[in-house]
Amino acid sequence: MRVLPVGPDALLVEVGSGDEAEALHAELLRRRAQGLLRVAEIVPAARTVLLDGLAEPDRAARELAAATVPSAVPRGERTVELPVRYDGPDLADVAAHWGVAEEEVARVHAATEFRVAFC
Missing domain, CATH: 3.30.1360.40 (Gyrase A; domain 2)
Incomplete structure (x- = not known):
């Protein structure tokens, strides 16, 4: 620390x-x-x-x-699903940067579970 x-x-x-x-x-x-x-x-x-x-x-x-860093705290995890659209103006740029089709960008992003630690 x-x-x-x-x-x-x-x-x-x-x-x-x-x-x-x-x-x-x-x-x-x-x-x-x-x-x-x-x-x-x-x-x-x-x-x-x-x-x-x-x-x-x-x-x-x-x-x-x-001090020492305290042990991890138990989490009150819950899943929150957010609606997402994959038709933004930067989708083609992201796909080109990744070297994949636009559909693959949407598939990979939608399959990813994101953790939010603070909000």
Whole structure:
């Protein structure tokens, strides 16, 4: 885990994976709810968590640098199906870039299961 300052009252915490970012996000939310962390925003991303509006950024940086990434949190997974159209103006460009027919782009995309960790 790497902790980087981002301006006067924010930190960016880099971790090794999306699962670690998700677990760290959950732990930081728990700490804030218990009054152990005074921060305005906790923003997860693919492999980072941004803490913005920290009351004590130096203290938070020291504590985070000494901490270990928490274990993965159990997920409340659910499937959400979104309607998709494959007739956009860039479909031919994507197919050409991949070296396949437009129908293959649609088939591969539609067969892929996407995981959304934050929204």
